[in-house]
Amino acid sequence: MKSLSHSLRLYVGTVSLLGGGIVLLALSHLPTYDLGGYAFFVLLSMLIEAAAIRWQSPKGRVVSASSALTYAVLIIYGPLPAGLVNAVKGLVGALYPERRSWHRAIFDAALLAISGTVAGLSYLLLYGLLGQSSRILVFLAAIGAGLTDYFITATGTAIAVALYRSTSALKAWVENFDLIPTPYLLLAVLGIIIALGYGEFGLLGLALFFFPIFLARYIFKSYIDKTHRQVELLRAANAALDMANQELIETLAAIIDARDIFTYGHSIRVTDYALAVAKEMGLPEEEREMIRKAGLLHDIGKVGISERILTKKGILTQDERHILEQHPVLGEEILGRVKDMIELAEIVGSHHERYNGKGYPCGHKGQEIPLAGRILGVADALDAMLSDRPYRPAMSLLQALVEIQRNAGMQFDPYVVEALLRVAEKAEADFFKNSTRTTEAASIQQADDHPQTTFFRPKSVSVASHK
Structure with missing residues (x-):
């Protein structure tokens, strides 16, 4: 308990002492008139808890089916035996299948001892107030006991969570528990049925009642385990397929670039620039993955263009x-033509559109162009400027960035351009590349001589200037 606050230690200690006292009192008042039957209920509760036969509430809280036995015990044997059953099942649940810390296990068991005993007292109170004339009233008394058990457990846990997180108990309660505990209501009804069945048929009836439940649980668990194995196999197959698709896309990109020695590696560099800009803009992983694929394949249409034109x-x-x-x-x-690549195809088809609507092939403008297409348009233009071409040498990084900034709002989306400039300010010197070499900042001296033409000094340019 070294990591627990003083107030939380005090609370856990108080609950543990109170719950421990109830357990000791219950052990001294065992139902000796039916000790075998009571022992069977305790054992059955432990088995259900260990078998993890549970429901999950809408807010994710796990509800054990063994609570139905607690409600049956409080009807048959009274409050203290119910508190003991609750404590035992709480201890088993805290140790198996996932072991909790020792103070958490003791606290859970003690809190359940308290809630089970108080639930038993509330049943006796309601049973006396409502009378014994109708089984419907017995059902109502048992449901009241189930609600009492739930609200004491929920409130006790919420206080512990609040002390641990330094927040209010009400906030912890609202965040973790449901106002209407449907599973507990159903378990209370099931508890009544078990109690009535035990009264009519004894241990044999109880065994016959629970045998189908354990059998169904075993069959269901076997099915779930088999499903999990199949899911893992499918995940592995999907991962292998994704890797194969990735390798195929990269191979296609290399084939496209290899048609022209002056653009070799162009698709990879465009992808790198586009991903850096997308990340700077805060786009989610799913959109960045789409941009990555589109960047690698953005020039796939050039396979249908004559090599004479491409290399002229x-x-x-x-x-x-x-x-x-x-x-x-x-x-x-x-x-x-590929069903799963419709969105990717639209991005590839839009990477030469211009923000002012004067691009090609459709003349789309502004928000009509997919954001991924606008990002690729900037990345594509940047790499073209930074790379040698048959008809001109490469620009320096500073020249290219100034040119792109000058065309923001016309050819390029101004927000994408701003993101690119932020990337350039933070990027290392070797991030922006020519076809076969790191882009040299050839115009640094020119920028120093003409500072009025310099909008900013990117980190990649500044680093190069000091080497």
């Missing part, structure tokens, strides 16, 4: 440019 070392003619601008359409058509 001069300015493209108008007809050649029109053909080249069809690659987003071809990419969307290729990926769109």
Whole structure:
């Protein structure tokens, strides 16, 4: 109890002493007139607890089926025997199947001893007030006992949670327990049925009653265990399939890039830049995974474009440019044939759209363009600027970023551009790359000579300047 506060230690100690006193009192007042039957109830309660035959409440609290035996015992034998049964089942539940700390186990058992005894007293009180003329009234008295058991257990636990978390008991109660404890009401009714059955048929009737329950539990557990094994196998198969799909996507990206020596590795770099921007914008993992796939496959449509056009070392003619601008359409058509890649296809088809609506192939603008497409558009343009081309050398990082910032709101989404600038400020020098080398900040001296043209100094540029 070293980690517990003084107030929580005092509370746990008080409950434990009170519960322990009830257990000792119950042991001195065992129902000797039917000791065998009572021992059977105790043993059965322990078996049910150990077998983990339980329900779960809407708020996730676990309710043991052995509570039905507690309610049967309080009807048959009275409050103290019920408190002892409750304590024993609490101790078993605290030690098996998951062992709790010793002070938690003692506290749980003591609290249940208190709740079971008080529930028995409430049954006697209600039974006396309502009278014995009708079995319906007996049912009501038992339901009242079940509610008493629940609210004492819930309140006692809520106080402990509140002391542990330094919060209010009411808040802890509301967060962890239900106002209407449906499982306890059903267990109270089941307890009455067990008590009536035991009164009519004795131990044989009790055994016949619980044998189907244990059998059903065994069959159900076997089914669940088998299902869990199948689920694990499916998970392993899905993981292998995901890995195969990933390798296939990366292979396709390499094939696409290999068609042009000047764009080799382009898809990987675009993906890296796009993922960094997406992370900076706080996009969830699922969206970033979609961007990763789209980045690797964004130029897949180029498989349908003539290699003569892709590798031409001069300015493209108008007809050649029109053909080249069809690659987003071809990419969307290729990926769109796969049912699970419809969203991915839409992103690939939109990565050359412009924020002002003057892009291609559809002329979409602003929010009409998927966010992933807007991010890829910026990443694609950045890598194109940073890489050598047959008709021009690569730009420096600073030149490329200034150019992208100048086109924010026109070609590029300004929010995506802002995220890119934040990435650049924090990135290491080797994050932004040319085809075969780390991008050199060739214009650092120019930036120093003309500070009015420098919007910011990225960390990647600053680091390079000091090496």
